[in-house]
Amino acid sequence: MKPVYEIAVVHGDGIGPEVCAAAVQVVKAALGPGSPLHFSEYPAGAEHFLKTGQSFPEPTFQACREADAILHGAGGLPGVIHPDGTEAGLDFTLRLRFELDLYANIRPVRLFEGVPSPLSGVKAGDIDYIILRENSEGLYAARGSGALLRGEVAVDTLVQTRSGIERIARKAFELARQSGGAPRDGVRRVTCCDKANVLRSYAFFRSVFDEVAKDYPDIATEHALVDAMAMYLVVKPGHFNVIVSENMFGDILSDLAAATVGGMGMAPSAEIGAANGFFQAAHGSAPDIAGKGIANPYGTILSAASMLDWLGHKHGDERLNQAAARIRRVTEDCLANGLLSTDLKGRASTSEITRSVCDRLTAGR
C-alpha cells in the first residue's frame, strides 16, 4: 500500500476533457475524503499542438512514465497533423504504448441492463466478454517504417515475436481465470482469433498460443478466424469469455463489439505493461459532439474503475478494489434506471450522468 498514488491526467481533445473530468469526479466521490489518489493534469493533444506546436511535450511524457497510473480522455482532431503526416494527438497514445511497452490492451465488452443493443433477443448478461488486443507488435508496429516505392507500391510489415505472443497469451489465460463473465456452456474459454489459414505470422501466433495453453488446463481453448469472428460477435456473442488477437484485428473487432453493447461510449479500455497502466475509453475525440455536453461518460468512468482495480491489485490495496466495485455497481444502477445519454437513445447530459453517479457513490459510502 502506498500513502499516495499519483495519477497523471491528460484530458486531450474534443469530448476528451468532458469525459475525463467526469471520470475524475466519480473516482473522487467513490474514495471520499482521505482518498489516497492525487491527480495532476498535463497537456497533450491536437489542440495543444495548435497552440504551441507540440502535441506531446516531454514533461508530460516524463510525468506519465513516473505516475502510478495515467488517465486519458481522448486525443486527436481531424486535419490536425504533424509535418510528417502523422496525426497530432494520436502520437500521445502511440508513444505511451510503444515506449512504456503497454502490451496488453484489455477491452471489456458488456451489455448493461437498460442499454439498447442493435442485436435482437439479447439481454443484459448475455454479452460479457473481454477482447484482449496485443498492443505492442503486429501490423501496427510497422507504423512509420513502411515503404512507399515510386508512389506505386506501399509495404507494411506484420511482426510477431515468440515472446510477444507468449506474454499476451498468458495474460489471456490469467484474465479468463479472474474475469470475462460467467462460464459459458459450463466452461471458461479463451478464443485465439487469427488468420492462420492464410498468413504465416498468424499461424505462428496460433502455434505459440497453443503451446502456452498447455499450462492452463483449467481453461478451455479454441481458435477462430477473424472473418468468422466478426460474424460470431453478432450471432453468438454469448459464447465468449476472453478473445485474444493481434493488434489490428483487436482494434477492428473491438469497435464492432462496442456497437453490440450500445456503441463507442460504452467501451472501456485498459493498456497494461509490466510497470505502467494507461486508462482511456476506446473511443476517439468525437469532435462532432464536442462542447455540447452530451458525450457519454460511462466508457471513461468504467476505464477509471479498471484503473482502481489494477492499482489495488498491484499494491495490495483493498480500498481501491472496493471503490472500483462501487463504481461498477452504481454505473449498473444508473443505466438500469434509464440514465442514458443521447447515443444510448436517452436524454441525460454528461453532467447529469456524472452528478447522479457521484451522488449515489457519496450516499452509499
Ligand code: ATP
Ligand atoms: P479514433 O480515430 O480516435 O478511433 P474515430 O474517428 O474512430 O476516432 P470516435 O471518436 O471513436 O471516432 O467515434 C465515432 C463516433 O461515435 C463519434 O463521432 C461520435 O458520434 C460517437 N461517439 C464516440 N464516443 C462517444 C461518446 N463517448 N459519447 C457519445 N458518442 C460518442
Ligand code: MG
Ligand atoms: Mg476508431
